[in-house]
Amino acid sequence: MTLETLIGRVLSINPSTITDATGPHSVESWDSFNGLMLVAELEKHYAVKFTLDEIIAVKNVGYIKRALRSHGISI
Numbered sequence: 001m002t003l004e005t006l007i008g009r010v011l012s013i014n015p016s017t018i019t020d021a022t023g024p025h026s027v028e029s030w031d032s033f034n035g036l037m038l039v040a041e042l043e044k045h046y047a048v049k050f051t052l053d054e055i056i057a058v059k060n061v062g063y064i065k066r067a068l069r070s071h072g073i074s075i
Helices: 003-011 032-046 052-057 061-070
Strands: none
Touching: 003 032, 003 061, 032 061, 052 061
8 A cells, every 4th residue: 555545535525636735734634533544544454653743743655654754664
C-alpha cells in the first residue's frame, strides 16, 4: 500500500489528490481525531513509533515523508 493510499483511506479522500502540500489546512476531514488515527495507521503499517515531537511537527504530507525517512523508511 502506498503512503497516499493509506492517507486517503484514513481521511476518506482520493489518493490521487494527495501531494506533499496536503495537510489539515486543505483537507476538511483531517481533524485532530483523524490526525491521531493517521499516526496510528502509519505506525502500524510502517512498523515505526513516532515521538511526540514528530507528531506535533506534522503540518502536511511532506512532513510525514520526512518523519518516515528519519526512521529508515524509503518513500
